[in-house]
Structures are given as C-alpha cells and as structure tokens.
Amino acid sequence: MAGTNRTNETLTGGPVVILVAPQLGENIGMAARAMLNCGLTELRLVSPRQAFPNERAVAAASGADLVLDGAEVFGTVEDAIADLNMVYAATARRRHFLKEIVTPARAAAEMRAAPAEGRAGVLFGPENSGLDNDHVALADRIVEAPLNPAFSSLNLSQAVLIIGWEWMKSGREDVGAEMPMGHTYPAEKELILKLFEHLEDELDARGFLVPVEKRPSMVRNIRNIFHRMALTDQEVRTLRGVISSLTRYPRQDGK
Amino acid sequence: MAGTNRTNETLTGGPVVILVAPQLGENIGMAARAMLNCGLTELRLVSPRQAFPNERAVAAASGADLVLDGAEVFGTVEDAIADLNMVYAATARRRHFLKEIVTPARAAAEMRAAPAEGRAGVLFGPENSGLDNDHVALADRIVEAPLNPAFSSLNLSQAVLIIGWEWMKSGREDVGAEMPMGHTYPAEKELILKLFEHLEDELDARGFLVPVEKRPSMVRNIRNIFHRMALTDQEVRTLRGVISSLTRYPRQDGK
Numbered sequence: 001m002a003g004t005n006r007t008n009e010t011l012t013g014g015p016v017v018i019l020v021a022p023q024l025g026e027n028i029g030m031a032a033r034a035m036l037n038c039g040l041t042e043l044r045l046v047s048p049r050q051a052f053p054n055e056r057a058v059a060a061a062s063g064a065d066l067v068l069d070g071a072e073v074f075g076t077v078e079d080a081i082a083d084l085n086m087v088y089a090a091t092a093r094r095r096h097f098l099k100e101i102v103t104p105a106r107a108a109a110e111m112r113a114a115p116a117e118g119r120a121g122v123l124f125g126p127e128n129s130g131l132d133n134d135h136v137a138l139a140d141r142i143v144e145a146p147l148n149p150a151f152s153s154l155n156l157s158q159a160v161l162i163i164g165w166e167w168m169k170s171g172r173e174d175v176g177a178e179m180p181m182g183h184t185y186p187a188e189k190e191l192i193l194k195l196f197e198h199l200e201d202e203l204d205a206r207g208f209l210v211p212v213e214k215r216p217s218m219v220r221n222i223r224n225i226f227h228r229m230a231l232t233d234q235e236v237r238t239l240r241g242v243i244s245s246l247t248r249y250p251r252q253d254g255k
Numbered sequence: 256m257a258g259t260n261r262t263n264e265t266l267t268g269g270p271v272v273i274l275v276a277p278q279l280g281e282n283i284g285m286a287a288r289a290m291l292n293c294g295l296t297e298l299r300l301v302s303p304r305q306a307f308p309n310e311r312a313v314a315a316a317s318g319a320d321l322v323l324d325g326a327e328v329f330g331t332v333e334d335a336i337a338d339l340n341m342v343y344a345a346t347a348r349r350r351h352f353l354k355e356i357v358t359p360a361r362a363a364a365e366m367r368a369a370p371a372e373g374r375a376g377v378l379f380g381p382e383n384s385g386l387d388n389d390h391v392a393l394a395d396r397i398v399e400a401p402l403n404p405a406f407s408s409l410n411l412s413q414a415v416l417i418i419g420w421e422w423m424k425s426g427r428e429d430v431g432a433e434m435p436m437g438h439t440y441p442a443e444k445e446l447i448l449k450l451f452e453h454l455e456d457e458l459d460a461r462g463f464l465v466p467v468e469k470r471p472s473m474v475r476n477i478r479n480i481f482h483r484m485a486l487t488d489q490e491v492r493t494l495r496g497v498i499s500s501l502t503r504y505p506r507q508d509g510k
Binding site: 038039097103146151162230 | 285288289291292293294317318319349353354355356357358360361400401402403406407408409410412413416417420423427429430431432433434435485487490
C-alpha cells in the first residue's frame with residue numbers, strides 16, 4: 001500500500017481455490033474477482049451446477065478474466081486435490097470431527113511458511129449447504145472464520161475473500177498507518193513559528209489571550225492544535241492568508 | 256470460535272456503515288449480510304440510486320433483515336455523518352490528500368479503543384467510481400485495504416466485509432488453532448502402549464522389523480506416526496481392530 005509496495009507482485013505461491021459444486025455462475029465470477037484482488041489466480045471447480053465457462057461468471061468477475069480463463073473443471077474433489085500437499089476445508093458450521101481447526105490468519109501463515117514445492121488448496125462447499133462431511137474428511141485441516149455466531153453463513157465469494165485477504169496480509173508487514181506526503185514535507189519550524197506569532201499577535205490585539213497569567217497555557221493549547229497537523233509550507237501560507245483575511249477586511253455582506 | 260466464544264455477543268459498539276450513492280439493491284443486500292456476519296448492524300444510505308427499501312436488497316441479504324429494516328436513508332453525506340465522532344473513508348485509489356491512511360486492522364483497533372460515547376463510521380462510495388474527493392475530504396482518515404496493485408477494485412460488499420472482518424477480529428484474541436475434542440480426550444498412555452506392542456508383535460512375527468540393529472529406530476518412527484495423532488480411546492480400539500483384522504483373517508475375495 002505504500003509507494004514501495006505498489007510494484008507488481010508475482011502472483012504465485014498462493015493456495016488453489018477449489019469450489020465444490022458451486023450453484024451460480026455469479027458466485028464463481030465474484031469469487032474469481034476476490035481471488036485476483038488478493039493475488040490468487042488458480043481456481044478449480046468440482047462439478048459446477050451450471051455449464052462452465054459461463055457468461056454470468058464473466059460478468060461478475062469484473063475483469064478477473066485471468067482467473068476464469070485458467071480455471072479447471074474436475075469431476076470429483078479427490079481429482080481436484082490430487083496434486084496438492086495441504087488441503088484446508090472452509091466451513092461455517094462446527095463439525096464433529098477430530099480435525100484441527102485453524103483461523104484464516106493461521107492458515108495463511110502456515111501456507112506462507114510452506115516449502116516452495118508444496119502446494120496448498122482450500123475447499124469451499126456449495127452456496128446452500130457448505131461442504132459435505134465426506135469432503136471435509138479429505139482435508140488436513142478445517143479453516144473457520146470466527147463470525148457473529150447468530151449469523152455466520154457467508155456468501156461463497158465472501159468466504160473466498162476472507163481467505164484471500166488473510167493470505168495477502170500474511171505476505172506484508174502491516175504498516176498500520178502512513179501519511180502520504182507526495183512531494184511535500186512538513187514546513188520548516190521557522191515558518192510554523194511565524195504563523196503562531198502572526199495568530200497570537202492578532203489575538204493579543206483583540207484582548208483574546210487574557211487574563212495574562214493564563215496566556216501561556218492558552219497559547220500552548222492553540223499551538224498544539226496546529227502542531228498536530230504537520231502543516232506543509234503551502235498550508236502555512238494558506239493559514240496565514242486566512243488570518244490576514246479575517247483580520248484585515250470587513251465582511252462584504254454587511255452582516 | 257471456541258465453545259466459550261459462541262455465546263451471543265451484543266451487536267453494539269461497531270462502526271456505522273455508510274453507503275454513498277449505491278447503485279444496486281443487490282449490493283446493499285450483500286453489504287447488509289456481510290455486516291451482520293461481522294456483528295455490525297447500523298447501515299446508512301446516502302441517495303441510493305434505486306428506491307429503498309428494495310426487494311433485490313432483501314433477497315441478497317439472505318436473512319440479514321435486522322440490518323435492512325434499521326437502515327436509514329439520508330440526502331447528503333454531511334447529514335449521514337453529523338452524529339459521528341470519527342469518520343473513515345474507504346478507498347481503493349490513492350488520492351492526493353494529506354490525510355492519514357490506515358489499514359483496516361489499524362482502523363478496527365482505533366475504533367475498539369474509542370470511548371463508549373464515541374461513534375465511528377466508514378464511508379463507502381458507489382460501485383463504479385468510489386467516493387468523490389469531496390466526500391473523502393469529510394473523513395478524518397482514509398482506510399485502504401492493501402490488495403493486488405494490478406487489480407485492487409473490490410466489489411462494494413467485499414469492501415464492507417473486509418472492514419467488518421477486521422472489526423470482528425479486533426474484539427477477539429486470535430486462537431490460531433484448536434482441536435475440538437467434544438467429550439473425548441486422548442487415550443491413556445497405557446492403551447497407546449498396548450497398541451504399539453500389538454502392532455510391533457505382529458510386525459516382528461512377520462520379520463518386518465529387521466535387521467535387528469535398526470529395529471529401535473524403525474519402532475520409534477512408527478510410534479511417532481501414531482503419537483502425532485493424539486488418538487482417543489475409541490480410535491485406539493478401532494486401530495487394534497484394524498490390526499487384528501489384517502493379521503487374523505484371509506482376504507475374502509481370494510486375491
């Protein structure tokens with residue numbers, strides 16, 4: 001997200017997304033879009049209910065053609081996962097399996113830590129019912145997104161997005177916050193101090209900074225407000241113009 | 256996500272979601288569903304293009320009626336944010352603003368840390384164009400999800416989900432992984448050791464564990480495989496049955 005992170009990244013190494021018996025082309029398309037948003041490109045479909053390729057999928061993909069064009073169709077989950085080393089089953093309902101359940105962030109960290117020759121994949125079930133227990137049993141782990149327990153059923157493409165999002169995040173340090181300065185930079189302190197003097201002079205001239213024993217703290221409070229803004233040269237000039245305008249000229253509407 | 260976290264949580268304190276000029280009812284509905292998935296309930300719409308309430312929104316919400324029923328419609332962004340203390344503008348394109356940009360996780364942490372009387376909201380722009388610069392300017396911060404720089408435009412409901420997901424996560428410790436044992440627990444070691452003895456006896460009887468100087472390491476390797484499984488009583492019994500079956504009875508198909 002910072003300038004230096006905006007170079008094109010190689011779109012490899014991420015998990016394969018396997019949609020088992022998806023019902024609607026729209027959801028396949030939206031899943032493909034979510035995948036490419038998150039740098040994932042390898043899509044596999046097991047027995048889609050509608051013929052594939054599919055016009056509605058293309059429309060819903062909003063340009064993620066690269067993912068749809070490369071999508072492979074399989075007849076069984078077993079065939080779709082045959083070349084993978086580590087398979088996660090994405091589920092919303094808790095199953096009674098003795099199988100490790102990981103959060104999406106943990107699954108992403110595991111997949112990032114995998115050796116280069118290891119391939120991982122994530123299974124997603126059909127929209128109405130989720131994965132069959134037989135398909136969950138084929139996975140090494142269950143990946144479950146902790147959501148509102150009273151309303152935890154995600155749209156298929158939303159489930160894909162959460163996995164993709166955590167995959168994307170796992171590859172980057174979270175910068176948390178940044179201030180994009182472009183070609184600007186905070187003004188030299190001399191300019192800032194002149195702004196303060198200008199403002200305080202105008203306020204003194206109007207008897208605002210009284211009583212005198214409170215003047216230092218009042219000045220400090222006002223200066224803090226402006227300091228917090230990390231003003232640029234141009235912004236300092238703008239503010240000085242504002243002060244001048246407010247103090248030198250009468251209102252032109254006569255109020 | 257663990258049993259103790261599955262109690263119903265109070266759905267309050269989260270940010271207000273403000274959709275500015277959303278074009279399609281479907282996207283409003285999917286956004287409402289994503290919100291409720293993540294425990295967010297307060298939706299505001301600014302000048303939706305289609306009349307609201309809207310049948311397509313209801314269908315796409317898949318049961319998140321609570322969110323749609325409570326949604327408020329406003330004529331301007333200014334009116335929609337008037338009672339909020341902290342406003343984030345969700346954007347995909349980088350703007351040339353001197354405004355702090357935070358990641359969704361950072362925004363969520365800030366919102367969690369806010370005092371109880373402080374209300375936060377997140378502005379999302381229309382599907383085709385995102386937020387106007389004038390609307391971004393009304394926000395305190397920009398929240399930007401670092402995505403594939405070559406394909407960063409998210410579906411509206413997906414953008415809402417990422418914010419909601421990070422909000423949800425920020426309220427919980429990430430347990431990472433857990434093994435749901437139900438009423439079971441790993442078997443007593445005595446049972447495990449008897450399983451090993453059973454297996455090794457059958458293997459010894461067939462001359463598998465040779466040469467004798469390699470026997471200890473071969474046994475260790477086999478025991479490690481079974482130890483890693485944290486077998487329950489029932490599973491130990493099952494495995495002993497498997498060994499017995501393999502060793503006692505001939506194939507019934509004559510091969």
